[in-house]
Amino acid sequence: MKLNFEKAGGLVSAIAQDADTGTVLMIAWMNEEAFEETVKTGRAVYFSRSRNRLWRKGEESGHYQEVREIFVDCDLDAVLLKVTQKGGAACHEGYESCFFRRVAGDGLQIVGEKIFDPSEVYNR
Amino acid sequence: MKLNFEKAGGLVSAIAQDADTGTVLMIAWMNEEAFEETVKTGRAVYFSRSRNRLWRKGEESGHYQEVREIFVDCDLDAVLLKVTQKGGAACHEGYESCFFRRVAGDGLQIVGEKIFDPSEVYNR
Numbered sequence: 608m609k610l611n612f613e614k615a616g617g618l619v620s621a622i623a624q625d626a627d628t629g630t631v632l633m634i635a636w637m638n639e640e641a642f643e644e645t646v647k648t649g650r651a652v653y654f655s656r657s658r659n660r661l662w663r664k665g666e667e668s669g670h671y672q673e674v675r676e677i678f679v680d681c682d683l684d685a686v687l688l689k690v691t692q693k694g695g696a697a698c699h700e701g702y703e704s705c706f707f708r709r710v711a712g713d714g715l716q717i718v719g720e721k722i723f724d725p726s727e728v729y730n731r
Numbered sequence: 732m733k734l735n736f737e738k739a740g741g742l743v744s745a746i747a748q749d750a751d752t753g754t755v756l757m758i759a760w761m762n763e764e765a766f767e768e769t770v771k772t773g774r775a776v777y778f779s780r781s782r783n784r785l786w787r788k789g790e791e792s793g794h795y796q797e798v799r800e801i802f803v804d805c806d807l808d809a810v811l812l813k814v815t816q817k818g819g820a821a822c823h824e825g826y827e828s829c830f831f832r833r834v835a836g837d838g839l840q841i842v843g844e845k846i847f848d849p850s851e852v853y854n855r
Contacts, residue, residue, distance in 0.1 A: 608839050620758055622746055634744055634809045645803025646834065654799050678830035679839065681822050687757045687830040706802035706811040710770065715732050717801065 608679070612639050615684040618654060622665035626675040626689035633705040635662070637686065649674050651688055668728045670694030679693060696722035699729070732803070739808040742778060747821060749800040750813035756821035757829040759786070761810065773798050775812055788838050792852045794818030820846035823853070 610619050625632055635653040637645070641661055644652040646706025651672035655662035655711040679686050698705040698719075707719025716721040734743050742760040749756055759777040761769065767786055770777040775796035781785035789795025803810055805835040822829040822843075831843025 608834065620744060622755060622758060622781060624755055631746060631755065631811050634746060634758075635803065677834040678842075679832050679834065680758065680829040681824050681826075681831070682829075685829075687755050700805050702805075705804040705806075705809075707805070708803050710732065710801040710803065713732060718802075720778055 609683070610642060610679065610686070611638070611683040618656070619683075620685040621653060621688060622685070622687070623649075623651060623672060623688045623690050623692075625703075626691055630704050631670075631706055632690070632692060632703070635664075645674060645688070646677065648654070649663070651690060664697075665693060668694065668699075670696060670728075672697070699725060701725050733807070734763070734803065734810070735807040742780070743807075744809040745777060745812060746809070747774075747775060747796055747812045747814050747816075749827075751817055754828050755830060756814070756816060756827070757795075759788075766810070769798060769812070770801065775814060780852060788821075790819060792818065793822075794820060794852075796821070818847070823849060825849050825852070 618638055621633050621637045623632040636656040641652045641654045651664045651674055653662045671693050674688050674690050675679045676689040698701050701721045701723045702719040708715040742762055745761045746758050747756045762778040765776045765778045775788045775798055777786045793818050796816055798812050798814050800813040820827050824846045825845045826843040827846055828843055832839040833842045
């Protein structure tokens, strides 16, 4: 099994979904190395475009993602990870999901619950 | 509310999730026009990179997506659509979800159920 990294410009999309609740937690990117390490270790590893390096989810916060199942899409350029999110929050802003705001009219409404205070988790 | 289209190179990621079951159906792209039409019409409109034009999901198959809610991510460069999928299948290969194959060892295992036969739906 081979993902279409070449066609995808080196990076495929990776969606993380809570394996138990079905909540979509986040979307990130994977290069081939990140995908292979994810499969091998059972922990989600992404490729950070802003830092231009592998991003072992939880490396700073300790909130890693245990990968329970991996699905690939019809075009082989996107993957869906069913995960258990350690710490209860995937988003660096402290919410369970990065998708914690809902479009409401011309604005946004916060619908997610804050699980942690980022300033207490990250040393920045 | 403004998505970061510029930072995202013109296109943001768009995940469609079944509003009732939580199944992740597909991932595609949206430019600003696609996003605005989606919000305005309540039907999912994507931007097809291969065809380089707006893609009104279901325009050929009739299997459009009724958008029930829209969420945006922390970076404002990805959206999550909670949809009702008409026809029961989002994937052009006839499966409910484009993520119908699971990584199993070195191979892939089909886990999704085929809802329709593509040759009966698309004239290609």
